[in-house]
Amino acid sequence: METFDFIVVGAGSAGCVLADRLSESGRYSVLVLEAGGHDRRFWIKTPIGYGRTFLDGRVNWKYQAEPDPGADGRPAYWPRGRVVGGSSSINALVYCRGLPQDFDDWRAEGNAGWGWDDVEPVFSRFEGRIDRAGRRTGPGALAVADVRDEVHPLKSHFLASAGEIGLPLTEDFNGPSPEGVGVYAITRRPNGLRCSAADAFLRPALKRAKVRLETGALVTRIAIEQGRARGVDYEHHGEARSAAARCAVILSAGAVNSPQLLQLSGIGPGATLREQGIEVRLDRPAVGGNLQDHLAVTYYYKSREPTLNDELHPWHGKMRAGLRYVASRRGPLSLSVNQCGGFVRSSAASQRPDLQLYFNPLTYIEARTSERPSLNPDPFSGFILSYQPARPTSRGRIDIASADPRQAPRIRPNSLSTQKDLDDVVAGGRLLQALVRTRAMQALIAEPIAPGIEAMDDEAILADFRRRCGTVFHPVGTCRMGSDAGNAVVDGSLRVHGLDGLRVADASVFPAITSGNTNAPTMMVAHKAADLILHDAGAA
Incomplete structure (x- = not known):
């Protein structure tokens, strides 16, 4: 020994x-x-490669949580x-x-x-x-890289919509004023x-x-x-x-x-x-x-403007992005698809930020389940909006x-087992509805992909969250x-x-x-x- x-x-x-x-x-x-x-x-070193390692048993424990009563009895x-x-x-x-x-x-x-x-x-x-x-x-x-100048131009719609409903902007989620919306920093080297x-x-x-x-x-x-x-x-x-x-x-x-x-x-x-x-x-x-864990739900939209789907769905787009990455270590392969978001208060009554938002210029509808070997972009211009209650009280x-x-x-996650967590889900859904209804977002949305949150009442928001929410790991x-x-x-x-x-x-x-x-x-x-x-x- x-x-x-x-x-x-x-x-x-x-x-x-x-x-x-x-x-x-x-x-x-x-x-x-x-x-x-x-x-x-390669797929570990390449930033966007986590879509490949997500289900790779060579590098991933691939655990399964037990059926969760709070999430309609679904395993995760x-x-x-x-x-x-x-x-x-x-x-x-x-x-x-x-x-x-x-x-x-x-x-x-x-x-x-x-x-x-x-x-x-x-x-x-x-x-x-x-x-x-x-x-x-x-x-x-x-x-820890600041990639504000590299993320997709679609970010302007998200930031503008946040401004329309009074959400603050932040230059740095890791700085002295982290509350607000902006672009996420990522753990990427200069190369x-x-x-x-x-x-x-x-x-x-x-x-x-x-x-x-x-x-x-x-x-x-x-x-x-x-x-x-x-x-x-x-x-x-x-x-x-x-x-x-x-x-x-x-x-x-x-x-x-x-x-x-x-x-x-x-x-x-x-x-x-x-x-x-x-x-x-x-x-x-x-x-x-x-x-404890964070649970989020995602809403999918077809876009009036080109998104990462247009770059990464076609085979020639994948090849172009790959060649760009090999030559310059830049482009969509050098980034996370989790590009924008923020920490915000779900309402004026909230004493502190209680939601985390995500805005991604990409959709991968067919890759929602854990059975697919990788995440593949959809064949149309699309983006997602997602939210998670930031401080769950379920244990x-x-x-x-x-x-x-x-x-x-x-x-055994035991998710959504407190009234506060249920209230936070509804508050988050209401905030997302407000974002979607802004002029900036309406100018971007070609159509929502069902289920759309736009017309949901409180009961429907909660039911949809239970039915589709997932861990954010x-x-x-x-x-x-x-x-x-x-x-x-x-x-x-x-x-x-x-x-x-x-x-x-x-x-x-x-x-x-x-x-x-x-x-x-x-x-x-x-x-x-x-x-x-x-x-x-x-x-x-």
Whole structure:
């Protein structure tokens, strides 16, 4: 058995950060274990390629949530990165820190050191802002590109329609005034390639002698002795192995796999563990609870003006875009299709932004289901409008379905189970109706593609949302951070309550979901976790 100072489980958005930060002094050795394989794939590096990796089992766990009563009893497809870089290698690249109030809420729940004033400097430290001219203006390793001058001209209609109903504009969702509508920044390098957490953080770490990455390494159990995590057992390409940790084992396997691994190791709801024949080491009902996610519904429209469909549906258009990308690393293949949107208040009575909007200059009607191998644009000019309530209050669970670590856990979203969430759905639908009725949007819409939201009353808005809503792939909260071991899994330093030498650092520790895309705050959590871990290691 080899021994390392730190063992990091998962080379995803958080694990890559930890590998870099924990090893940068040269003092500590780090083993990173990743169940998936390498990320050296064309469709991972190409920004628009997430349409290809969406259903690719070589890089994607392809989870299925159980039928959800709140969503008309429908199951949901949950893609999660099973590859170096994790979900940062297969996501839609949108970079949003979240709103300042999100983190002040974390602090208000008793998590000292996690308010906006605490975390904003952490974001600033690792962001490498790329301005509209392609110049790097920030000190960090993660490339965050301003693509306002590159997105489709259709954006002018969306921005004008927002202005007509009094929604503010923002130049930067990650700046001092993030409320409003605008163009999303994306994690793209100046050379036009995706900038995943692996690109920004893991590859520099792997140049150091004391960092080792093992891919194809499925961790099966945390080894616990006398109240302390001593290491892990794992399978490496079918061979059973073990590794020991001098300082700490850190779970960064994500909101699905981190609670699964805790439960497989005997840390979780006692009844669930006993049912699967697992010895209960710590009876912790909170492990796997507090599951939160964003749900959105999309409305489709035929356009009076050309959209990305016109460029990317015909074979010759695909070829032209491909040649342009190869030659210049620019054009539609260098962007996300999630181009515009924003954080807005559904009504004047809202005390804070409570909706996230999306405006995409592309439709792919025939690719709505998870059975299709890729997303293919429609043969007509089209665009979409979409909204998601930003701060859902419903809570679900993730629990093991078997003692076999290769079997996927049970995912029970429990969506739309509170009255507030139902009210937010209706409020969001009403705001979208107001957008659609503006002069700017009416000048763009040739016709809505059924079901259209225009004539829906409140009951119909809610019924349509239940019937068609889907996850936006932002699961968080299943190893909740908090001071009370009765309802939280880790404390404010991300130490697992009741055990030494074990921490969790990924989206699973979010006490409450942030208002937008979750990749950026996940990397922030990992950076703060490294500060906390290094402080404790130096004091030991």
